[in-house]
Amino acid sequence: QQQVKQSPQSLIVQKGGISIINCAYENTAFDYFPWYQQFPGKGPALLIAIRPDVSEKKEGRFTISFNKSAKQFSLHIMDSQPGDSATYFCAASPKTSYDKVIFGPGTSLSVIP
């Protein structure tokens, strides 16, 4: 049973374009929704995170949109660059245990020149 669903599995975007990754969850106990970026040979690193009482959060070229009623959230990467090529994981954790993070299956992003 996949608690956090993520799509697409892979994504190819041209340099300067917008990358969009979508996620959905079922468990209403989830209270914190981080996105992680992982490069080959490295551990995941926190990119940006949002709480369900906020509908949108922007940090530089990265924006999270959150729809609490639909239990969906998405990551938009504006002006995508080749250096953004990595695997992105959406995730969720419950209020009772913020360090028990449930990860989605990941999206492999390739930004081509």
Added chain:
Amino acid sequence: DAGVTQSPTHLIKTRGQHVTLRCSPISGHKSVSWYQQVLGQGPQFIFQYYEKEERGRGNFPDRFSARQFPNYSSELNVNALLLGDSALYLCASGGMRAGSPLHFGNGTRLTVT
């Protein structure tokens, strides 16, 4: 500041053997979590320790065990290794509150033959 450090970086074991993986958290972090990342998938929560006590356990068999030491470093032990235990094992520290991110190490790549 040193990040989360894990050792060894790579390990090859035979089915039925035992393995011990080690983790040192970021200085000042009292919480350590362990995750298993099978190739092509998102990390899965195994254990969380805080102040030397187990605070959470994921859906893993009893062959998996862990402990945390007075200096907050941690060990993950896996007995009777199976081929399916081949994965990247990630250690993370922090993350006890919303907005306090998990900091991951670069993991130990375990191959079981």
